Amino acid sequence: MDTRFAISEYPDAAAVNRQLNELISKPIYTITDEALKKYEEEYFEKKCAKSKAMISEARNIIPGGVQHNLAFNYPFPLVFTKASGNKLYDLDGNEYYDFLQAGGPTVLGSNPPEVREQVIDLLNTCGPSTGLFHEFEYKLAKKISDCVPTVDMFRMLQSGTEACMLGARIARLATKNRNIVKMGGAYHGWSDQLGYGIRIPGTKFTQANGVPIRIMRDTQEFFPGDLDALERVLRFNMFRGGTAAVYLEPLGPESGSRPVDKNFCKGVERLCRKYGALLVFDEVVTGFRVGMSGAQGYFDCSPDLTIFGKVVAGGYPGAGGVGGKREYMKYLGAGLDGAVKVKKAFCGGTLSATPLSCAAGYFTLEEMDRTNACVKAGRRSSQSVTCPSWPSIRAPSATWRPWARCSSPSIGLSPGRSLAYSTPPTRERPK
Numbered sequence: 001m002d003t004r005f006a007i008s009e010y011p012d013a014a015a016v017n018r019q020l021n022e023l024i025s026k027p028i029y030t031i032t033d034e035a036l037k038k039y040e041e042e043y044f045e046k047k048c049a050k051s052k053a054m055i056s057e058a059r060n061i062i063p064g065g066v067q068h069n070l071a072f073n074y075p076f077p078l079v080f081t082k083a084s085g086n087k088l089y090d091l092d093g094n095e096y097y098d099f100l101q102a103g104g105p106t107v108l109g110s111n112p113p114e115v116r117e118q119v120i121d122l123l124n125t126c127g128p129s130t131g132l133f134h135e136f137e138y139k140l141a142k143k144i145s146d147c148v149p150t151v152d153m154f155r156m157l158q159s160g161t162e163a164c165m166l167g168a169r170i171a172r173l174a175t176k177n178r179n180i181v182k183m184g185g186a187y188h189g190w191s192d193q194l195g196y197g198i199r200i201p202g203t204k205f206t207q208a209n210g211v212p213i214r215i216m217r218d219t220q221e222f223f224p225g226d227l228d229a230l231e232r233v234l235r236f237n238m239f240r241g242g243t244a245a246v247y248l249e250p251l252g253p254e255s256g257s258r259p260v261d262k263n264f265c266k267g268v269e270r271l272c273r274k275y276g277a278l279l280v281f282d283e284v285v286t287g288f289r290v291g292m293s294g295a296q297g298y299f300d301c302s303p304d305l306t307i308f309g310k311v312v313a314g315g316y317p318g319a320g321g322v323g324g325k326r327e328y329m330k331y332l333g334a335g336l337d338g339a340v341k342v343k344k345a346f347c348g349g350t351l352s353a354t355p356l357s358c359a360a361g362y363f364t365l366e367e368m369d370r371t372n373a374c375v376k377a378g379r380r381s382s383q384s385v386t387c388p389s390w391p392s393i394r395a396p397s398a399t400w401r402p403w404a405r406c407s408s409p410s411i412g413l414s415p416g417r418s419l420a421y422s423t424p425p426t427r428e429r430p431k
């Protein structure tokens, strides 16, 4: 197995956070009305007419015109018909560089033939799902376990959200404690309980519209990177049912956009041992991306449970799973381990662990391992953020500003030969 990591030099997290705080405290700069209008007219109106027509039809039957949050775009979403490697092509035939990577799972690029051909073979022999055991269930679980030393066992699910939900159930059964603690701003999917404290640290229940506040009563957040703040929560929880688990996005909330110190995760591990809580690493983003052994390999940590998603199905449907130490995974036995007398965590999923998702995941991880994909991707991204011709994107992260025109959901795609690179938009204060 490739034991190297994608991170060549760990950033000085305190310095990055200082820069980030400075950035947040400054007025918002946005594209001028004239520049935006020109962009709309010269690119979207002239070159994307077919997308515009289709989306205006789709709006009548799909809320907002698209089914996926990431597909939203201003002034209208584009319709993509072809994806290959690092390129995407829209309905009007325009070509784009793909910085979105489907939101994370297509680490090998779009539609790699090494995976596609195996998937076609599987579809020809077995079809996408049977509801019964298939050899690729074993092969994928074995591959993950071989790569990530803390994963003695692995259970595949349909999404990272489900896996995060299940992690909390296992932790409660195993510890008999009640509370789940997470880092403020971290995203652990969109389940009711873990919708607490998402996007912006300290926002508690306010970002999860539609979830009753009482459901989040047993979830707490602590400020990113602050071990003292975490310990205060853990100590307080001793008097209100104990802490079942501490969830971490190991690079920091929102995929490391507010990075934590290199020794932070180790500190959290020590606190978990002290207060009897399970340590749960949410490696939906970092798993098989920071390296084949994930962020836990990089930080030399030993989480009790690990949440997987995205790349574990190689961009095919059904991407999620929980892996972990045998003593905790026993709460998931669905069949043959009847000798283990413990309450089983409530868990299901008609399309969990289909032959399709398991085969796609297995061949993706094999190919990533063979080609040292994590290390290569890490090198490429370092090159791109230090590229002298892109000075304007040297900021430590893009900050979520719902009312700024260029907010994070719309910056994933950049037209390959468009105005975006040839004439950078003027930046000025909004009027």
Ligand SMILES: Cc1ncc(COP(=O)(O)O)c(C=O)c1O
Pocket (backbone or CB within 6 Å): 158, 159, 160, 161, 162, 164, 187, 188, 189, 190, 249, 255, 282, 283, 284, 285, 309, 310, 319, 320
């Ligand atoms: C860290 C993290 N955890 C969990 C999830 C949820 O995974 P899914 O979208 O597969 O439900 C995501 C999704 O982006 C994520 O980034």
